[in-house]
Amino acid sequence: xxxxxxxxxxxxxxxxxxxxxxxxxxxxxxxxxxxxxxxxxxxxxxxxxxxxxxxxxxxxxxxxxxxxxxxxxxxxxxxxxxxxxxxxxxxxxxxxxxxxxxxxxxxxxxxxxxxxxxxxxxxxxxxxxxxxxxxxxxxxxxxxxxxxxxxxxxxxxx
Numbered sequence: 198x199x200x201x202x203x204x205x206x207x208x209x210x211x212x213x214x215x216x217x218x219x220x221x222x223x224x225x226x227x228x229x230x231x232x233x234x235x236x237x238x239x240x241x242x243x244x245x246x247x248x249x250x251x252x253x254x255x256x257x258x259x260x261x262x263x264x265x266x267x268x269x270x271x272x273x274x275x276x277x278x279x280x281x282x283x284x285x286x287x288x289x290x291x292x293x294x295x296x297x298x299x300x301x302x303x304x305x306x307x308x309x310x311x312x313x314x315x316x317x318x319x320x321x322x323x324x325x326x327x328x329x330x331x332x333x334x335x336x337x338x339x340x341x342x343x344x345x346x347x348x349x350x351x352x353x354x355x
Contacts, residue, residue, distance in 0.1 A: 203238050203245045206257055211303070212246060212248070213305050221290075223283075226281050227258065230252075231277060239266070241265050243259065244284070245260075246258040265288075
């Protein structure tokens with residue numbers, strides 16, 4: 198099923214886009230009041246949106262994505278005030294520092310702070326904690342020649 202190619206209209210404006218990053222996917226929410234005639238073209242490295250709103254304003258967005266996505270695992274859903282696009286990352290567990298390849302940030306793209314999570318940092322802290330735990334276990338094992346640590350001095354009878 199081949200979708201028709203979306204051609205940039207003569208007169209159009211970009212829809213405001215909010216985005217956030219997760220381990221396995223990136224979500225973009227385009228803000229359009231009562232969107233109609235919605236066409237979303239999801240490609241491996243870009244997303245094109247075309248639609249009209251309730252007053253027939255024409256919206257057109259072309260996003261050259263920061264990294265590659267899995268086309269067949271990505272989808273869009275149209276709601277009353279938004280068009281949500283879920284993009285499955287080709288490289289999971291890799292944080293996108295921005296939505297687009299180009300570091301110049303257009304005014305119509307914003308981070309969705311309501312849904313933003315610094316998941317990359319959370320994981321690092323957990324890993325650090327785990328590494329410290331493993332080191333501690335190893336030190337205890339080495340200090341006792343592989344035996345269990347002596348807990349004799351921890352008795353609660355004084």
